Amino acid sequence: MSNQPFGTRLRAAMNQRGPLCVGIDPHAHLLDSWGLPDTAEGLASFTYGVVDALAEHVAVFKPQSAFFERFGSAGIAVLEQATIRLREAGALVIIDAKRGDIGSTMAGYASAYLAEKGPLACDALTVSPYLGFGSLQPAIDEARAAGAGLFVLALTSNPEGPQFQSARTTAGQTVAGAVLDGLRELNAEADDLGSFGAVVGATIKSTDENLDIRGPLLAPGLGAQGGTVAGLTEIFGAAVRNVLPSSSREILGAGPDATSLRDAAARTNESFRTVLGY
Numbered sequence: 710m711s712n713q714p715f716g717t718r719l720r721a722a723m724n725q726r727g728p729l730c731v732g733i734d735p736h737a738h739l740l741d742s743w744g745l746p747d748t749a750e751g752l753a754s755f756t757y758g759v760v761d762a763l764a765e766h767v768a769v770f771k772p773q774s775a776f777f778e779r780f781g782s783a784g785i786a787v788l789e790q791a792t793i794r795l796r797e798a799g800a801l802v803i804i805d806a807k808r809g810d811i812g813s814t815m816a817g818y819a820s821a822y823l824a825e826k827g828p829l830a831c832d833a834l835t836v837s838p839y840l841g842f843g844s845l846q847p848a849i850d851e852a853r854a855a856g857a858g859l860f861v862l863a864l865t866s867n868p869e870g871p872q873f874q875s876a877r878t879t880a881g882q883t884v885a886g887a888v889l890d891g892l893r894e895l896n897a898e899a900d901d902l903g904s905f906g907a908v909v910g911a912t913i914k915s916t917d918e919n920l921d922i923r924g925p926l927l928a929p930g931l932g933a934q935g936g937t938v939a940g941l942t943e944i945f946g947a948a949v950r951n952v953l954p955s956s957s958r959e960i961l962g963a964g965p966d967a968t969s970l971r972d973a974a975a976r977t978n979e980s981f982r983t984v985l986g987y
């Protein structure tokens with residue numbers, strides 16, 4: 710892995726290839742629409758089809774671990790291979806596994822996904838802070854050592870999110886606010902973009918939380934979940950420049966034809982470029 714911290718590499722990749730993150734979510738219905746069986750072989754054809762079409766054109770990919778885990782070890786092998794191939798093609802990979810556990814167990818996840826020689830070594834991992842922000846410390850330490858990053862769930866795109874995320878902590882702030890404060894602290898030394906990001910859904914309409922964390926703001930929920938490009942400015946305000954917009958089903962549905970996939974990604978990337986200022 711490069712010596713540059715994740716945030717620096719992310720900004721450079723977005724400047725070079727545009728801000729789009731393509732989510733790789735091989736749902737059963739997508740395998741079907743690509744004419745593939747719902748098996749590990751179908752998963753491999755689908756995933757490598759996306760990799761071959763887009764790896765050299767898109768800055769960031771976010772494979773969704775759930776759809777690989779569905780096929781057990783054969784599925785995880787595809788996730789490993791895809792991650793290696795994408796990174797070899799110069800793209801950054803965020804593995805979306807939303808891991809979170811007590812600190813000592815978190816260290817196990819960190820060595821799998823974040824350590825430079827880990828079997829699933831990627832550029833960043835999505836993590837869940839609901840065992841307390843401090844429980845993420847082993848992942849934070851490993852990410853710093855490896856030049857990797859984390860995306861911590863803050864204001865998620867699903868309608869159930871506010872039940873916990875808008876609740877108040879013992880200190881009186883919202884849970885989401887506490888997560889964003891923790892991230893702001895971790896990124897305090899960053900010049901431009903730090904390596905510790907928040908997940909803020911593109912569907913939340915607006916928020917009173919301070920999204921200026923000097924770190925990337927992963928915004929899933931575009932397209933299939935109803936989030937729009939125009940809505941990003943409303944949600945993120947002055948922090949919009951740090952948004953990493955992510956779209957999965959909307960782009961994957963354009964396959965299996967490689968040119969159609971590339972066209973769909975290029976169109977979406979172009980619409981983000983204008984709004985996000987790239």
Ligand SMILES: O=C(O)c1cc(=O)[nH]c(=O)n1[C@@H]1O[C@H](COP(=O)(O)O)[C@@H](O)[C@H]1O
Nearest residue numbers: 773835865866910929930933934956957958
């Ligand atoms: O962490 C995520 O990426 C995530 C957070 C969130 O708040 N909402 C959300 O949809 N996601 C993930 O983003 C992807 C969205 O996929 P599409 O709705 O098909 O674009 C899925 O893999 C979700 O698990």
